[in-house]
Amino acid sequence: MLTQSFIDYFLAEKLKTNPDLIRKGRMVVLIFFFLAILMPIMAFSSSFTGDSNDFPFFFAFCLMVAALFIFKKTGLFYLSGHLLGFLVFSLLTPIAYRTGGLYSDDLLWLVMGPVMAFLVGNRWTGILWTLALIGVTTTFYLFEKNSPVSMLQESLILNPDYYFYSLALLFTMLLGILFIYENEKTKLIEAIGDKRNQLKVQNDQLEAMVKERTRSLEQSNAQLKSSNEDLExxxxxxxxxxxxPLRMVGNFVQLLEEEYKEKLDEDGKTYINYAVDGVSRMSLLIEELLQYSRVGKKEEQVSLVDLNELIEQKKSDLGLLINRKNVVVKTATLPSINCIRGQIGILFFNLINNGIKFNKSFKPIIEIGCREEDTHWVFSVKDNGIGIPGAYQKQIFELFKRLHRKEEYSGTGIGLAVCKKIVEQHKGKIWLESEEGEGTTFFFSIFKNLQKEE
Amino acid sequence: MGSAIEILLVEDNEGDIILTKKAFEKGKIMNRLHVVKDGEQALDYLFRRNGYENSVRPDMILLDLNMPKMNGQEVLKHIKADEGLKTIPVIILTTSNADEDILKSYKLQASSYIRKPVDFKQFGQVIQTLQDYWFTVVRFPTKD
Structure with missing residues (x-):
């Protein structure tokens, strides 16, 4: 408070806004303040006692104060200032004593050393000055056979003017402490302010970074989406x-066969058969690829679908095959669920069709089941077919993955890839359990709360 | 059976025209196939203008979707908007199942859809079924 008023008085308005200048200004003010108070006291004291050994102690004290306030706490000047003060104390105390000029008021100077050092300096300066105090008081004790405290008491009783002298010193000390307190407080507040500003800057940077990241992420997301859509x-x-063009080839080759029957020999007819077979396989391949690419296109909306009715429809679609191979399809009572009807239809169709196709048993049996879980419906399509070897159970969901030669079992290798894509569209998973020769059970899950708007 | 059945085929692909002709030739029912090659011609034929003043009103229209100038959907819209024509059954020729679904989603008032043939023998069967169905089971609205 006091120093603040000094600053207000001495420093120009402009300078006050610079915290660094204010701090330096405070140091200058402090040093002059000490000098201004101490100088008359020194003069007064010397005139009483007639000696001048106070000067070196005062000099050492000033060095310390200057070192504590002016230089940075870890700088070389800071340490050397303390060392110099320490040396002056340690060397001058015995000399002063020998010449008979050591007085009890010098003890006050000594006590102030460690106090100031601990308050303003760091741990090491405090220890340094404490050592100096211990050294000097020990010297007193050794040579006087008397404790410094009792000596101080004696001197004060014998020389009443020392009261004034000591009070003046204590007052200066209090002012010093007050200043130090304020100075530290200001520094602390400034430091907090600095940290806060730093934090704000960092926060802003971080925020900008997050925004930037989000934007680039959104951008690449949109790019990915559009390239996916492009691909589909x-x-x-x-x-x-x-x-x-495929239709043209297929049809006209057949027409050729039909209308030029008499002119074609057996080889010619065989070649035409190969051509027709190739065309029909390619046509199937294209049709299924088309189906695969359409699963992602969301042409159809989510709606409530009665699965019992859907399965009946798929069974009738497969009617010819079911009758020819004498298939029994057993269906549990199924729920009505929110799903994309066309897609789930394809899913059941493909799984049932696979169960019948990869089946050598005399009486193929397909069992369709369902169980309810917390978030998903889990459906199963079980067959008593040829089964799938463990090593291939994951691969078969890949596009174009086939486990058999086309002469053995026909197909494009797209069916299960379509199934997987459909299930993923319904936020579910597809997996299987199978034993070779025993049969296969396909499981798939469908998320219960599919949004109808989606 | 007295008179032949008049069929209007709207198709731009020569190959498909030949195939359709062949398929109808094999049919049991007498028919006459009139061919136009794009949507505008189809409308000219139906509204008897621009050289088609003496055209015969068809009993059935086979309509290709993918045509230059005016596509099948637009032709169908015009047909269904006309009081005199909207009773003529229109059968849409599609290339794939996908088209069929898309058409359904457009909710066009087509009477039926046939996939263009990949397998000619199959196509012949489909045309046969179509003939049987439309000309023996379904009773057509009487001509004006």
């Missing part, structure tokens, strides 16, 4: 337009 669009258009 491409697959759709490509496979769609591929059908056109």
């Amino acid at each position: 669009q491409f697959a759709y258009v490509a496979s769609h337009d591929l059908q056109e």
